[in-house]
Amino acid sequence: MNPILSYILDFLLGDTKTLELDCHIGYTSDPEMFHRYNLVIIPSTFFDEHVYGTPLSMPELPLKEINGIPLLFGTPEVIWHGNTFVVHADIIASAYFLLTRYEEIGRRDIRDEHGRFSGKESLPYRAGFIHRPVVDEYGQLLQAWLRELGFPIPEPKPGIRKIWLTHDVDAPFYCRSLRNVIRETVKGSGFKRAFQMLKQPLENDPYYTFPWLAEKDKSVIDVLGKEHCEAVYFLKTGGKSVQDKPYYALSSFDGHSLLALLKSSKAVIGLHSSYDAGKNPSRIEFERQALEKAAGQKIRYNRHHYLACREPEDFHLLEKAGIEEDFTMGYPDVAGFRLGTSRPVRWINPVDRRLSSLTLHPLTIMDVSLSEEKYMNLAYDAALAYCRDLIFRIEQVNGELVLLWHNDSVSPLQAREEAVDWHRHLYAALIDVLKEK
Ligand SMILES: [Zn+2]
Secondary structure, X not given: OOHHHHHHHHHHHHHHHHHOOHHHEEEOOOHHHHHHOOEEEOOOOOOOOOOOOOHHHOOOOOOEEEOOEEEOOEEEEEEEEOOEEEEEEOHHHHHHHHHOOHHHHHOOOOOOOOOOOOHHHOHHHHOOOOOOOHHHHHHHHHHHHHHHOOOOOOOOOOOOOEEEEEEEEOOOOOOOOHHHHHHHHHHOOOHHHHHHHHHOOHHHOOOOOHHHHHXXXXXXXXXHOOOOEEEEEEEOOOOOOHHHOOOOOOOOHHHHHHHHHHXXXXXXXXXXXXXXXXXXXXXXHHHHHHHHHHHOOOOOEEEEHHHOOOOHHHHHHHHHOOOOEEOOOOOOOOOOOOOOOOOOEEEEEOOOOEEEEEEEXXXXXXXXXXXXXXXXXXXXXXXXXXXXXXXXXXXXXXXXXXXXXXXXXXXXXXXXXXXXXXXXXXXXXXXXXXXXO
């Protein structure tokens, strides 16, 4: 088996891979070979040279199912061939398709105004399973088959393996400069009010919600331990496009205060690579170096602003820039499982079919995905119920939960001025749910 297929098989086997079960599993359609294995998965045509990369490789809707799990390739048929259990469901190609964002290289013409492939266009959304970590469900199914074949595979108790409480810092301060005062004056908020905001201590700035976030996050970390829960703040150091506004300097007095607060709360600092860098990934290296200089520490984590890692192969430059772990992989317009998994997975480039050393942590829920009219447009109760369902599904497969809440979306100003005023309330509610995990 080639290294990528063998990695996918190990990924499906999860913790059980230490039992070295892969030598008992074949991925072949040659009946002469079946007797060598206890279980054989019959490959579909997906990886065939004349199919891979062509329209023939796209799954057809409606999808078939195996044991209630949507199946992208193969059929649900399972048979005995002598002593070998033969599965016609190609869960390896199905997992590969989802884990690598293969669909996006086949549909290059489908991109939104920011150059992103949108969730509502995706197969998991169209086929109605974006809320299910189906790759992890394939893994459970494979392990159940092996258990029935007599392998001593323990059945894990439901539980979340790790919770990442993450915050993208697009706008750390609301009114902390004369430029901000002018903006407020032009907006009609009144010079006097803006000038008063400027004179107040940083802690009173409406976007400086970091002490509140740090306190909420700490309440979960204290219960679960750092091993099971970490807070990460993604900070920006570059970008000149309008989507990268407001520009902020970590070298300013307020920037220093923010960094000091994050360090004292023992949060991890990651790079929020700019909108420009999403378009032009060669800039990531420069932005990472700037953040290392400002924060005085090595930067290993990344998330793209606007979740705009546009093309699947763009991760190559992230890897080249020295980033080891990325947290971008969620769809902005639908919360759920963009890669079909809730577990960290190594990035596989579907173009040159290379297994990299970069780890992707799938993003489960971003605050604004739930609320924005053009995204999911949920009301508070529906958003909470949807989040609880995703959390439940992650527990069932022992996956990771990655939450993304912006500091400005929990701002008291947001509650006063925006149509959606419940992000702060929802975050507090989810924190209470997670403390019980
Ligand atoms: Zn951002």
